[in-house]
Amino acid sequence: MRAVILDGLVLGLAFGLLGVGMTLVYGLAGVINLAYGQIVVFAAIVISLLMEDGMSTLLAAVLGVLAAAGLSALLDLTLMRPVYREHGEERTLLGLLLTLGAAFVIAGVLTWRYPDGALYIFVDGDPISVIGVPMAVGSLWASAMALVAAVVLLLFFGATTFGRGVRSVIQDEIGARLVGINPSFVRTVIFAVSGALAGVVAIAQSMSGPLTVNAGFELTTFALIVAVVGGLGSVAGAFLAGVLLGVVNALSAHYIGQYITTIILLSAAALTILIRPRGLLGR
Amino acid sequence: MSTVENVGTLPRLGRLGWAFLPVAVAAAVLALLPPIWFGDSPFTTSLAVQALVFASYGVGFNLIFGSTNQLFLCVGALAGVGGYGAGILANETSLPMLAGVVVGTLSAALVGGLLSWIAVRRSLGIIFTGIVTLVFSLGFANLLLGQRDLTGSETGLIVEGVPDRLGDDTVGGYYLFAGLLVAFLIIFRVLQLSHIGWAFRALRDDEVAAELAGVDVARYRIYAATVGSAMIGLTGALLAYSAGFISPATYSFDRVDVRVLVMVAFGGLGTLLGPLIGAGVFAIVDEQLTASLELREVLYGVFVIAIFLFFRRGVVQAIVSLYERVFGAGEPPKPPALQASRE
Numbered sequence: 001m002r003a004v005i006l007d008g009l010v011l012g013l014a015f016g017l018l019g020v021g022m023t024l025v026y027g028l029a030g031v032i033n034l035a036y037g038q039i040v041v042f043a044a045i046v047i048s049l050l051m052e053d054g055m056s057t058l059l060a061a062v063l064g065v066l067a068a069a070g071l072s073a074l075l076d077l078t079l080m081r082p083v084y085r086e087h088g089e090e091r092t093l094l095g096l097l098l099t100l101g102a103a104f105v106i107a108g109v110l111t112w113r114y115p116d117g118a119l120y121i122f123v124d125g126d127p128i129s130v131i132g133v134p135m136a137v138g139s140l141w142a143s144a145m146a147l148v149a150a151v152v153l154l155l156f157f158g159a160t161t162f163g164r165g166v167r168s169v170i171q172d173e174i175g176a177r178l179v180g181i182n183p184s185f186v187r188t189v190i191f192a193v194s195g196a197l198a199g200v201v202a203i204a205q206s207m208s209g210p211l212t213v214n215a216g217f218e219l220t221t222f223a224l225i226v227a228v229v230g231g232l233g234s235v236a237g238a239f240l241a242g243v244l245l246g247v248v249n250a251l252s253a254h255y256i257g258q259y260i261t262t263i264i265l266l267s268a269a270a271l272t273i274l275i276r277p278r279g280l281l282g283r
Numbered sequence: 284m285s286t287v288e289n290v291g292t293l294p295r296l297g298r299l300g301w302a303f304l305p306v307a308v309a310a311a312v313l314a315l316l317p318p319i320w321f322g323d324s325p326f327t328t329s330l331a332v333q334a335l336v337f338a339s340y341g342v343g344f345n346l347i348f349g350s351t352n353q354l355f356l357c358v359g360a361l362a363g364v365g366g367y368g369a370g371i372l373a374n375e376t377s378l379p380m381l382a383g384v385v386v387g388t389l390s391a392a393l394v395g396g397l398l399s400w401i402a403v404r405r406s407l408g409i410i411f412t413g414i415v416t417l418v419f420s421l422g423f424a425n426l427l428l429g430q431r432d433l434t435g436s437e438t439g440l441i442v443e444g445v446p447d448r449l450g451d452d453t454v455g456g457y458y459l460f461a462g463l464l465v466a467f468l469i470i471f472r473v474l475q476l477s478h479i480g481w482a483f484r485a486l487r488d489d490e491v492a493a494e495l496a497g498v499d500v501a502r503y504r505i506y507a508a509t510v511g512s513a514m515i516g517l518t519g520a521l522l523a524y525s526a527g528f529i530s531p532a533t534y535s536f537d538r539v540d541v542r543v544l545v546m547v548a549f550g551g552l553g554t555l556l557g558p559l560i561g562a563g564v565f566a567i568v569d570e571q572l573t574a575s576l577e578l579r580e581v582l583y584g585v586f587v588i589a590i591f592l593f594f595r596r597g598v599v600q601a602i603v604s605l606y607e608r609v610f611g612a613g614e615p616p617k618p619p620a621l622q623a624s625r626e
Contacts, residue, residue, distance in 0.1 A: 109577075
């Protein structure tokens with residue numbers, strides 16, 4: 001039982017990061033990025049290719065994160081420009097459709113060029129005992145990375161001027177513009193941050209098992225579920241929802257079965273929308 | 284709908300005749316295709332049947348999304364409700380094909396109506412409707428995989444009790460689906476011409492104004508979703524019988540929903556013949572690209588992006604306006620609308 005819950009927490013932290021990457025972009029740009037899972041896969045493929053070329057894991061990982069951030073920012077600078085000319089539902093709908101198209105393009109190119117592409121970062125070492133449960137070193141590394149990313153994000157939003165600027169754009173775009181914040185620059189930065197998070201997710205996920213080139217759609221789904229349950233736009237909510245759903249996932253997969261587990265997670269998202277559309281911590 | 288408006292001064296019979304002319308032309312073309320084009324090649328026939336199936340899904344989707352702005356991202360799942368409903372009934376009992384088709388259609392109509400009822404009751408808006416129906420699609424796919432005893436999981440389900448001449452690579456199968464599509468087109472046009480069509484146009488143009496003018500928006504949304512889902516379910520059920528074999532992939536989100544969305548958007552959202560034109564064009568694209576599934580995926584992605592960036596009212600409409608601009612006939616082009624053409 002303890003082991004299952006700990007596994008769930010490890011998974012939940014990765015879920016949380018996924019959800020944050022999705023929710024940030026929605027909160028700031030009003031776009032549900034359906035290509036998000038494909039950006040995770042893109043990072044994984046870049047890292048695996050660099051490692052095949054003999055680059056050290058650390059350097060490859062850093063470059064992979066940067067590449068994902070770059071791809072995400074590129075999406076914002078090209079495909080998303082016409083989206084920002086729309087407002088409200090129109091904007092979200094157009095963003096949804098265009099990122100769906102982008103997801104297909106990225107997935108198609110990656111599976112075409114690298115049909116067997118996969119990233120598996122093996123971390124050496126004996127299992128370490130955590131509250132009496134032996135945990136794989138890879139899982140601990142993955143969790144530590146997720147936690148560090150979370151703390152960095154919270155500090156960024158809470159303590160830096162730019163982070164406060166981002167929050168002001170989320171609250172009131174016109175007001176932010178009046179005090180000299182450039183919303184379109186902020187949006188590009190947030191897309192890049194969201195892409196970098198996708199890179200971190202790719203690394204964290206591949207430490208406990210291989211991340212294959214086909215995983216994109218499933219990752220997008222999880223990101224969407226977590227973001228919806230946490231409340232679209234709420235960073236803390238996404239983390240909380242990620243951890244909660246990770247634990248639920250592990251418990252249910254262990255005691256009930258994998259198919260039912262996915263249905264339980266999907267139902268959690270559906271019920272959230274129906275009962276409390278602003279999610280756990282949404283405004 | 285421009286036909287109806289342009290000929291508003293003609294006598295009533297003529298007006299109706301004009302309104303149904305496109306359906307008649309489509310029916311004639313569909314009837315003549317087999318003898319003049321693919322004759323008795325099973326390969327080409329099955330491609331054509333595939334296109335007809337997608338055109339039929341498209342009409343249903345068009346009724347739900349194009350007419351009443353409900354983004355149903357569960358076309359595949361609704362077709363699967365119909366298909367698996369029919370298939371499981373056929374295999375577990377010895378009821379005839381007709382019973383399976385009826386049960387499959389009614390189940391899909393019920394599920395679609397229920398989804399719409401939920402969306403309307405909780406006033407979900409277009410995005411949350413999309414997410415809830417997407418979640419339903421994925422949940423349904425998992426249910427199919429999990430219920431191994433009933434559905435055969437990934438290996439699929441062989442549907443028995445199929446008359447040979449209705450197979451999906453025979454001319455009989457072709458005419459079955461061609462007839463189905465023409466029937467759907469007639470229903471679509473009848474709805475457009477009736478008071479229901481007026482309600483659809485009113486609520487699509489401005490929901491609040493429609494509500495204020497006394498249109499029961501909720502009721503018409505549920506109508507559209509129920510009828511559209513019945514169409515999708517009926518198509519899925521007939522496909523299960525005609526193909527004789529179904530698997531979760533037959534009705535999966537990426538195989539069905541994305542294609543339907545692209546085709547309908549390509550032909551023009553909310554238009555009568557949009558789904559048929561879209562399905563026809565993409566059947567040709569598919570035939571050219573059978574070699575590489577990945578490239579096809581890339582191309583579909585590019586199409587989605589291009590259509591929603593540049594041809595929001597459909598490629599057909601874009602060509603018509605270009606023609607009108609070049610030859611100076613007709614009205615000036617209107618600003619693009621993302622949701623459904625208002626013609």
